[in-house]
Structure formats: C-alpha cells, structure tokens
Amino acid sequence: MGKPRVATTSLAGCFGCHMSFLDIDERILDLIELVDFDRSPIDDIKHISQRCAIGLVEGGCCNEENVHVLYEFRENCDILISFGDCATMGGIPTLRNNIPLKECIDEAYRDGVTVYNPKNIVPQDPEIPLLLDKVYPCHEVVKIDYFLPGCPPSADCLWAALTALLTDKPVELPYELLKYD
Amino acid sequence: MSEMKAVVNNICKEFGNDRTRLMDIVRGVQEKLGYVPPEAFELIAEKAHTHRVEVESVVSFYAFLSDKKRGKMVIRLCDDIIDRFQGGEDVAKALSKELGIGFGETTEDGKVTLEKTACIGMSDQAPAMMVNDVMVTNLTVEKIPEIIAKLRETEDPQSLVTECGDSNNAHELVRAMVNNNIREGGPVILSNHRRGGGLRKALTQTPEEVIEDVKGAGLRGRGGAGFLTGFKWELTRKAAGTEKFVLCNADEGEPGTFKDRVLLTERPDLMLEGMTVAAYAIGAETGIIYLRAEYAYLRAFLEDVLNRRREDNLLGINILGNEGFNFDVRIQMGAGAYVCGEETSLIKSCEGTRGDPTDRTPFPVVAGYMVSPTAVNNVESYCCAARIMDMGAGWFSSIGTARSAGTKVLSVCGDCDRPGIYEVPFGTKLRDLLQRVGAEDVAAVQVGGPSGQMVGPAQFDQEISFEELATGGAIMIFSNQRDILEVVEAFMEFFVDESCGYCVPCRVGNVLLKSRIARVRNGEGSPDDLAYLHRLGESVKRMSRCGLGQTSPNPVLSTLKNFRPVYNALVRENTTGRLKSFHIMKAVEQASQIADRRSEVFHA
Ligand SMILES: Cc1cc2nc3c(=O)[nH]c(=O)nc-3n(C[C@H](O)[C@H](O)[C@H](O)COP(=O)(O)O)c2cc1C
Ligand code: SF4
Ligand code: SF4
Ligand code: FES
Numbered sequence: 123m124g125k126p127r128v129a130t131t132s133l134a135g136c137f138g139c140h141m142s143f144l145d146i147d148e149r150i151l152d153l154i155e156l157v158d159f160d161r162s163p164i165d166d167i168k169h170i171s172q173r174c175a176i177g178l179v180e181g182g183c184c185n186e187e188n189v190h191v192l193y194e195f196r197e198n199c200d201i202l203i204s205f206g207d208c209a210t211m212g213g214i215p216t217l218r219n220n221i222p223l224k225e226c227i228d229e230a231y232r233d234g235v236t237v238y239n240p241k242n243i244v245p246q247d248p249e250i251p252l253l254l255d256k257v258y259p260c261h262e263v264v265k266i267d268y269f270l271p272g273c274p275p276s277a278d279c280l281w282a283a284l285t286a287l288l289t290d291k292p293v294e295l296p297y298e299l300l301k302y303d
Numbered sequence: 304m305s306e307m308k309a310v311v312n313n314i315c316k317e318f319g320n321d322r323t324r325l326m327d328i329v330r331g332v333q334e335k336l337g338y339v340p341p342e343a344f345e346l347i348a349e350k351a352h353t354h355r356v357e358v359e360s361v362v363s364f365y366a367f368l369s370d371k372k373r374g375k376m377v378i379r380l381c382d383d384i385i386d387r388f389q390g391g392e393d394v395a396k397a398l399s400k401e402l403g404i405g406f407g408e409t410t411e412d413g414k415v416t417l418e419k420t421a422c423i424g425m426s427d428q429a430p431a432m433m434v435n436d437v438m439v440t441n442l443t444v445e446k447i448p449e450i451i452a453k454l455r456e457t458e459d460p461q462s463l464v465t466e467c468g469d470s471n472n473a474h475e476l477v478r479a480m481v482n483n484n485i486r487e488g489g490p491v492i493l494s495n496h497r498r499g500g501g502l503r504k505a506l507t508q509t510p511e512e513v514i515e516d517v518k519g520a521g522l523r524g525r526g527g528a529g530f531l532t533g534f535k536w537e538l539t540r541k542a543a544g545t546e547k548f549v550l551c552n553a554d555e556g557e558p559g560t561f562k563d564r565v566l567l568t569e570r571p572d573l574m575l576e577g578m579t580v581a582a583y584a585i586g587a588e589t590g591i592i593y594l595r596a597e598y599a600y601l602r603a604f605l606e607d608v609l610n611r612r613r614e615d616n617l618l619g620i621n622i623l624g625n626e627g628f629n630f631d632v633r634i635q636m637g638a639g640a641y642v643c644g645e646e647t648s649l650i651k652s653c654e655g656t657r658g659d660p661t662d663r664t665p666f667p668v669v670a671g672y673m674v675s676p677t678a679v680n681n682v683e684s685y686c687c688a689a690r691i692m693d694m695g696a697g698w699f700s701s702i703g704t705a706r707s708a709g710t711k712v713l714s715v716c717g718d719c720d721r722p723g724i725y726e727v728p729f730g731t732k733l734r735d736l737l738q739r740v741g742a743e744d745v746a747a748v749q750v751g752g753p754s755g756q757m758v759g760p761a762q763f764d765q766e767i768s769f770e771e772l773a774t775g776g777a778i779m780i781f782s783n784q785r786d787i788l789e790v791v792e793a794f795m796e797f798f799v800d801e802s803c804g805y806c807v808p809c810r811v812g813n814v815l816l817k818s819r820i821a822r823v824r825n826g827e828g829s830p831d832d833l834a835y836l837h838r839l840g841e842s843v844k845r846m847s848r849c850g851l852g853q854t855s856p857n858p859v860l861s862t863l864k865n866f867r868p869v870y871n872a873l874v875r876e877n878t879t880g881r882l883k884s885f886h887i888m889k890a891v892e893q894a895s896q897i898a899d900r901r902s903e904v905f906h907a
Contacts, residue, residue: 185894186887186890186891186902186904186905187904189885189887189890189904189905190904190905193881196879196880196881197879197880202880223893223894223897224893224897227897244897244898245898246898246899246900248900248903251903251904252891252894252895252898252902253891253894254890254891254894255889255890255891255892255893255894256890258885258890261882262882262884262885263881263882263885264880264881264882264885265829265831265877265880265881265882
C-alpha cells in the first residue's frame with residue numbers, strides 16, 4: 123500500500139496559513155516520509171489525482187471558483203480540515219459581508235478615487251470567477267471534519283494535528299497550541 | 304432648542320441632578336419631547352454630573368427609549384409566539400395596512416409609530432399591544448380600522464378603553480381594559496386575608512426571629528431561581544454595611560409570565576407588607592419596586608397605594624409606632640429590557656445606567672444597590688413572606704412538597720379554553736393542571752417560559768415544583784396543530800434580541816443556534832447539525848456570564864431531549880458532503896447580474 127496522500131489549497135486566504143505550514147521547517151522531511159503530496163500550491167499540482175486521506179483548506183469561499191475547488195476537495199478527501207481563521211470563520215475577507223456586493227464592486231472598479239476606468243466597466247471576463255454574495259466559511263459550504271483556529275495556526279499546531287491523524291491517534295491539542303492572546 | 308433646554312433643566316432638577324436617577328431623567332425627557340434628542344445628551348450629562356456617553360448608552364440600551372423623533376403615539380404590538388399563534392401576524396398586517404407604514408416606521412403626519420415588542424404580559428388576552436402606556440388586548444383584524452380611526456381622531460390612547468376590565472383594572476387610577484382572569488385562587492395569595500396582619504405580627508418579633516420564620520417556612524424565591532428567601536435575608540442582614548436595601552423585582556419579562564401583573568393589580572398591599580417585613584428583618588430603610596415599562600399603566604395606582612400606606616403609618620417613620628423602624632419605597636420604572644429582570648442588571652438599572660449584568664461575586668446580598676447589601680426578591684416572594692408572618696411557618700410549609708413549600712401562582716396561556724391565573728400548591732401534576740385549564744390535544748408545554756423547558760406528554764405526570772418542573776409562573780401550552788420548532792426559533796429570536804451583548808457565547812451563540820434551527824426547519828439539516836446544536840447549546844450555557852445566556856439555549860436543548868423525533872424527521876444524512884443549506888446559484892446571482900453574464904462554472 124502506498125503512502126497516504128495529502129492535498130492542500132488556499133481559497134479566500136492570504137497564503138499566511140500555508141506559510142505557517144512551511145514553518146514546520148525540517149520536519150517537512152519527516153512529513154514526506156509519512157505522506158505523498160497531491161494537489162497543493164507547494165508542488166503546483168492543479169487537480170487532485172487520486173483519493174486523498176487528508177485535505178487542508180486555507181481561506182473561506184468568496185467566489186464560485188473557491189466553491190468549485192472546495193467541492194473537489196470534499197469529494198476526494200477522507201478527512202477535510204479547515205485551517206486558519208479565514209477557513210473556519212471567514213476571517214478578514216468577511217469585512218465585506220455587511221456591504222452590498224454592488225457597492226464593493228463599484229468602489230473597487232468604478233468609483234474609487236484612484237480608479238482609472240474610462241469605459242466604466244466591471245470585471246466580466248469569463249476567466250474571472252463570479253463573486254459570491256458574501257464570504258462563507260468552509261463549513262457553510264461543505265461538511266468539514268476538523269477545525270484548526272488561528273491566524274495563522276502555528277506550525278506546531280498543524281504538525282501535531284497532522285501527525286496525530288496520520289498515525290491514527292486522537293487529535294488532542296494542548297491548550298498552548300490553541301491559545302492566541 | 305430652548306424648549307428642549309428648559310425641559311432638560313426642569314427634569315434634571317426634579318431628580319436632584321442626580322446621575323443615579325438617569326433612568327428617570329431620560330424617561331422624563333422622552334415623555335415630554337417624544338424622544339431623547341442627541342443634542343440633549345450633553346446637557347443632561349452636564350446637569351447630572353456625568354458623561355455624555357453614559358447618557359447615550361442608557362438611551363441606546365433600552366428598547367423603549369429612542370434618540371429619534373417618533374410619533375405622538377407609539378404602538379407596540381406583542382410579537383411573541385403566543386400572539387402569533389392567535390392571529391397576531393394578521394393583526395400586524397392590518398395595522399400596517401391601516402396606517403400605511405411598516406414596522407419601525409412613523410406616519411407622515413407624525414402621529415403614529417409602529418413597532419413590535421416582546422411579551423407585554425398580556426398573554427392570556429392575546430394578541431395585545433400597547434399604545435403609549437395603554438394596553439389594548441384581545442385584538443382582531445376586524446377591530447383594527449376602528450382603533451386606528453379613533454387614535455387619529457382623538458390622539459388619546461386612553462380613548463380606546465371603552466370598557467374596563469374586572470376588579471382593580473377598573474380603579475380610577477388604572478382604567479385598563481385588562482382582565483385579571485383569576486381562574487383558581489389558593490390559600491396563600493389569592494384568598495381573603497387581613498390587611499397588615501403579617502406586618503403587625505412580625506413587629507412583635509425580633510428581626511432574627513422573623514428571618515428564622517421565613518427560613519423555617521421553607522420559602523423559595525418565586526422569580527424562577529428558587530433561592531431560599533430567609534437565607535437571602537439573613538445574608539443581607541449579616542453583611543457589613545450601614546445602609547441596606549430591599550428591592551422588589553416587578554420586571555416580569557419572561558414571555559408568558561403575567562402573574563405579577565395580577566398581583567400588582569390585586570395584591571399590592573400584600574407585596575408591600577412583605578417588603579416592609581423584609582426591611583424590618585434586614586435593617587433596611589429604603590425599598591425600590593422595579594416596575595417594567597409595560598406595566599406603566601399601573602404606576603399611578605401603585606403610587607397611590609404607597610401614599611395610603613404612608614398615611615396609615617405602614618410606611619414612613621416609626622412604622623406602626625415602632626420606634627426607629629423607618630422604611631419607604633419608591634418605584635423605579637424600567638424601559639423595556641428583559642435582562643433587567645436579572646438581579647444585578649436590575650440593580651444597575653436602578654442606579655441609572657445600562658442594564659448590563661455584573662459578575663456575581665460579590666453577590667447583591669453583600670454589594671448590591673449602591674454597593675450596599677441588598678435583597679432582591681420577586682413580587683410573589685414578598686407576598687408569601689407577609690402571609691408566613693401572619694399564618695405561621697408551619698402552616699406554610701404544610702402546603703406543597705418537601706422541598707417546595709407553599710403555592711405557586713401560575714400564568715397559563717396558549718392553546719387552552721381557560722387561560723389565566725391559577726394558584727396551585729406545589730406538587731400539582733402538570734396533567735392535572737392541563738385538564739383544569741381546558742387544554743386538549745396538547746403536544747407540548749413550555750414550563751417557565753423560554754428560559755425554562757419544553758416538555759411533552761411523557762413528562763406530563765411530573766409535578767410543578769423546584770424538584771421537577773420549576774417555573775417562575777409561565778405555562779405556555781401548544782396543541783398538536785403547532786410547529787414545535789417554530790416555537791423554538793421564535794424563542795431564540797427573543798434571546799438574540801434581548802442579549803445585552805457583553806459576552807460572546809450569548810451574543811454570538813444565540814444567533815448561531817437560531818440560524819441552525821432555521822436550517823433544520825428548512826429541511827436542509829443533517830444529524831451533524833443536531834450534534835452541533837447540542838454542543839453549542841451546552842457551551843453557551845456554560846460559558847455565559849449571567850442567567851440570560853445560561854438559560855437561553857434551553858428551548859433548543861429541552862426540545863432536542865424531549866422532542867427528538869420532530870428533529871429526526873427533518874434531517875437527512877449528508878451523503879455528498881455538500882451542504883444543502885448552501886445554494887450556489889443564489890450565491891452568485893448578484894454577481895451574475897452585475898457582470899451581466901452567467902456562471903461559467905455552475906450554469907449547466
Ligand atoms: C434574564 C433574567 C430575567 C429575570 N427576570 C426576572 C423577573 O422578571 N422577575 C423576577 O422576579 N426574577 C427574574 N429573574 C430572577 C432574578 O435574577 C432573581 O433571581 C430574582 O428576582 C430573585 O427573587 P426571588 O428569589 O424572590 O425569586 C431573572 C433572571 C434572569 C437571568
Ligand atoms: S487565517 Fe490569517 S494567515 Fe490564514 S489565510 Fe486568513 S488571514 Fe491569512
Ligand atoms: S449572558 Fe448574555 S445577557 Fe448575560 S451578560 Fe452575557 S451577553 Fe449579557
Ligand atoms: S403579551 Fe403576547 S405573549 Fe405575553
């Protein structure tokens with residue numbers, strides 16, 4: 123039997139959570155002893171190629187492409203983890219949730235003081251995913267199995283959670299790993 | 304502007320420019336001007352030696368206070384589920400249609416503002432509304448045009464009262480269309496008794512002996528929590544401090560509870576007698592009745608009772624010739640906040656600030672009103688105490704059960720033939736009560752209001768007592784025709800509205816509970832959602848600071864326990880991992896319109 127596969131993605135996030143993941147430093151060598159990476163910004167594989175044991179999701183869903191990716195992860199991963207405050211709660215991007223979408227778009231592309239847009243158009247190229255009416259945390263779109271809070275969760279926290287899951291141990295994170303003040 | 308100045312000056316002066324009377328000051332200003340204009344904040348602050356932000360925070364906290372100009376007459380329609388089930392929604396539509404405005408709006412001529420509010424204590428004559436301080440009960444769609452026409456014509460809400468209710472509701476200082484609906488009296492409170500008998504006997508004893516009697520009688524607080532009243536008085540007496548206070552909780556905010564309304568109408572002397580006994584026992588000279596704003600129609604009547612008692616030397620200096628025993632009582636009006644029934648919040652409100660609850664060490668018995676030892680008790684508790692003094696501790700404890708002595712005054716509403724007031728001995732079986740009130744095909748009973756528990760037929764053989772089914776008075780009956788989860792959602796909405804917002808579990812948790820219930824009701828839930836509701840409910844209970852948050856998940860938790868099949872029938876196992884409650888096409892609809900193109904990803 124091959125090694126279990128892990129996929130990761132960043133949706134409406136800042137990549138800070140992935141950076142924090144890379145902060146496991148040399149432990150990444152231990153990790154690749156344990157797993158093979160599938161789709162992930164780390165290896166630039168664009169789609170999940172086979173069933174994965176674990177999917178790690180950074181960021182919530184702010185546009186249709188995020189939803190599409192999240193559906194792909196949910197379909198192909200046994201365990202799906204929301205990691206970071208953006209994934210678990212929507213985070214900073216949700217600041218727009220109290221402002222009507224049209225106002226957001228007008229301010230960004232039409233009315234903002236530094237905007238130069240003589241044709242007064244809004245982004246409408248089919249290549250550009252449509253925005254959602256608001257930003258959703260992942261668990262409002264698909265079923266999520268585990269949540270790792272933090273902005274970002276520390277490398278130690280991610281490491282502890284991943285190794286526990288991969289070695290079939292209960293995920294018991296000590297208080298220090300989840301305390302942020 | 305100068306009118307406003309004069310009004311503010313006068314009112315502040317009337318209350319001694321005292322910042323601890325801020326509630327009365329802003330209420331007074333609103334009474335005169337119809338609202339508290341933001342320009343008045345600074346003035347009030349200056350006069351009352353406080354800060355602008357204090358004034359603003361009081362005005363913004365209470366539902367009945369407003370910093371925006373409103374109509375001469377403010378209609379507040381009860382929006383509780385009891386009223387909704389009795390046609391309240393149609394009445395709401397009729398009001399809106401007749402006035403030509405929506406809820407939250409004011410007519411163009413500035414005459415009428417239309418609002419919704421939580422239970423106004425008229426659940427036995429629902430649907431009901433207030434027009435300023437006037438109660439209008441038993442509403443029907445047919446009555447609305449006439450009511451509005453009359454208001455437009457007379458601009459006097461009192462003109463709606465063409466026929467007064469029974470007994471003291473017809474008193475010249477009340478003149479309300481409210482009915483007592485006393486269906487069954489009991490030996491302790493709603494029976495005949497001698498005025499002043501309890502107080503006279505108490506004054507022949509030492510304060511310590513009085514406290515021993517109240518303890519011996521086994522009296523437990525009637526406001527809901529059931530703390531031993533005698534013990535509370537003892538703690539207050541023993542607490543260090545020269546000045547002590549007796550507070551009467553007449554906030555009665557728990558939806559479905561209206562027994563204090565009737566006690567205030569029919570037994571105000573008994574209640575004051577109990578407060579006076581408490582003052583004697585504790586060593587207090589000042590008492591406050593915290594009267595909910597909804598019961599403002601009883602205020603003049605109660606002031607009159609106070610005056611008569613002063614004349615009869617039942618209040619005032621050297622009461623009944625008892626050298627050195629001085630006690631007087633004032634009424635503190637609330638302003639529409641359920642949380643102010645919580646004792647620490649009530650105290651804050653009496654001190655003239657927002658009704659934010661405080662941490663409960665120190666307890667009010669040690670540091671309450673004005674940081675002095677304070678006993679806060681419910682209206683009915685004081686009534687009981689007076690009767691214990693008169694009839695003896697043994698008499699009282701012989702009624703009821705081992706750990707719940709005496710009777711309980713219940714307010715019964717909802718689907719039954721005879722809603723109203725029932726005084727029953729503790730230990731009465733719920734099934735027995737349901738039969739007496741004429742309730743058939745009962746699916747569920749909410750015992751104790753939203754903060755209590757929802758029970759089903761399997762629990763009907765339990766008894767009303769602190770041991771089994773505890774209640775501050777509310778018994779809300781729901782027939783088989785009703786959607787239990789609609790009730791739960793309405794109750795969660797109530798808590799969302801009434802949370803003071805101080806702590807996250809309550810402020811946020813209740814919103815999440817409500818929206819998850821809505822998901823389940825929509826048929827978009829899975830068994831995971833039920834587990835989530837349970838977990839979150841338990842967290843909110845455990846992590847909240849005051850009793851509001853500690854009980855607010857009860858509608859959810861008690862129905863999960865007692866009505867599991869209702870939930871189970873609504874949820875489906877999620878096989879795809881995609882949530883049914885998320886609708887991608889709806890979520891991209893706006894963007895699709897703005898960009899004037901369809902979704903490339905999801906439009907098939
Ligand atoms: C949110 C909340 C609302 C309350 N509302 C009332 C009320 O309207 N009337 C009342 O007597 N007690 C109410 N209580 C209970 C009071 O905090 C307090 O326990 C009671 O007034 C004590 O009096 P008792 O011992 O005579 O019952 C409420 C408690 C909470 C947490
Ligand atoms: S949780 Fe923080 S670090 Fe992670 S994506 Fe969001 S903003 Fe970035
Ligand atoms: S539990 Fe709710 S009402 Fe009580 S203090 Fe906290 S936020 Fe306020
Ligand atoms: S007055 Fe409407 S439920 Fe109490």
